[in-house]
Amino acid sequence: MSDAVTLQLPLSLSLRDDASFENFYASIINKGVIAQIEKSVIADISEGSIYLWGAESAGKTHLLEAVCQSAAKLNLSAAYVPLKYSQDFKTSILDNLETCHLICIDDVDTIAGQDVWEQALFYLYNRAYERGAQMIFSATQNVKDSNIALADLVSRLGWGFVFHIQALSDDDKAAALQLRARLRGFDLPDKVVNYLLRRFPRDMSALFGLLEELDKASLTAKRKLTVPFVKQWFDDKENFLHS
């Protein structure tokens, strides 16, 4: 058997199990880009690949997962490769992916400077292009700043649509949290949102993680989410951690 069986796979740290376009909050500035990604599953492949870039927690992974889910709904095959775990993979994980309708490569810039991976991706791009498979890449940096050394790969990544996913403002973060809460079946009052945004780390992964914990806590306690409840929950948690 190959080394694959010995893999230690990373645990997901946030609520991504149901990543979809419905539960992705698109700020006005990102709306057009999100629409373009959403339609990419059924778009004319000849329009080109998509390269999404933006800061950590901007929602890139969520969007790639959402596109995969959209493809599944249409009974179209999809492949998703999170390259930030490339040390656990072999480049052969990219073999034949062009047979899928959609190929999502997450965190492409994490393999920048690794010849073997850069070449493997370049070959995959060529095969997928020839075969007509849709490709979506994500990265924290724009193509030219990605530090990818293989010029052939850089030029291909920049050939299609290069979209910047803008980070959310605090108002947008509040709206994103409230949307997620609503979809989970509860209301998140403005006061609670403001409290969370003032007291806790404000990157969206952390905030969504917090929201999940609070949801569970309020269900367990059979109490509504209010500022006093959140304060109490947080104090209890702190006391527990330090006891």
Place this chain on the structure above:
Amino acid sequence: MSQSLWKNCTNRLADDLTAQQFNTWIRPLKTELEDNQLTIIAPNRFVLDWVSSKFKNKISTICNEVYETELLIKYSTEGENPRPEIINTNTDNSSPKLKDAQPSYPAANTRRREDSPSVLDQNRLNPNFTFDRFIEGKSNQLARAASMQVAENPGPAYNPLFIYGGVGLGKTHLMHAIGNYVLQQNPKAKIAYLHSQKFVQDMVKALQHNMINRFQTYYRSLNVLLIDDIQFFAGKERSQEEFFHTFNALLEGNQQVVMTCDRYPKEVNGLEERLKSRFGWGLTVAVEPPDLETRVAILMNKANQFDIAVPDEVCFFIAKRIRSNIRELEGTLKLLKANSQFTGKPITLEFTKASLKDLLSVQDKLVTIENIQKTVCDYFKLRVADLLSKKRSRSIARPRQIAMALAKSLTNHSLPEIGNAFGGRDHTTVLHACKKIKELRSTETKVEEDFNNIMRILTT
């Protein structure tokens, strides 16, 4: 039935996996159900090994529960026929029994999409890449003319035709154009376009499956072999050997070989000398980065193809900023088109500036006077201190003049600012340097080549 069975199964698997794991390992699997046998097809062996080692029993349990009749489950990878087999029972914890897979090359690949026949049946030519759609300019007219000659008279004219140049300059387009033209003139011609990596991949598969004869017969029976990016043969000795024989056989048979590379044949490290030498037997032509007028023409042509209205001033604005390659010009137009569709706004100069803010700031950030000085010094193997010094020997003065001309061309700095950055020189010195380099570029090939090479390094 296969779909609903598998859907049920994957829904249950999703409960045990993170979204990321599910998307990476389970999502790309395909299934086929036939006579109580479910075949689970992974895109490659890596995914297959992971899935079968982690989920074999789980999948078996779920499928048998859902299907209600005893189900034989087989695992295979895309393109294997027959597939490696794992006889699956609910209690079987032994290692998978993998039967030897038959080659997917060159036998017809039953798992590929219907619109994608086996490699032997297709020439892989892109019908969109024709001579008509190739925008000609000073930078590529020789390569285009040579390609046209070869297309009109494949075999004897220029054999091999070796086209070299940086990424995204149209080399692949010319290759396809040759293939399409030959095919148009002679629909029975046996033509193959392929990337050098595909040649390597096919050869490895043929060797693995003891079918090298078939591989050789196929490639040596072509009328036109178009092979892209031969620099990727570097370091692959067995592939070079095989290509060497294929190449010889084709040339001896008066069949056409066209190759592309990112550099001049002799400059490719890791390539056997005999190959380098043979590559130079025919005609070697360079494709340079397009000049401003050609870039504008390309943009106008692409805008037409994309069915968008782009004013001339916008084309000039983009062409002045994006100089490195045609793919980048195309990507920029696509972005403008998408933004225009999102916002419902027409593409104007102001709109373009706002839309390309990120892209242009990267360009501006990359090309600074310091960066130009460093790049010029690296290229001519000088020290930056020499470039900024008062020394006036030709070996230093010429690179300095080239650096000044590039600074004027690539940055928005004023001439006094440029002069100041070059050791406090007067702006008239910069002006003189720019005039001198312009003149030398049209009279001395070496200066033109050096200038273009450095420009490419700075803007790619």
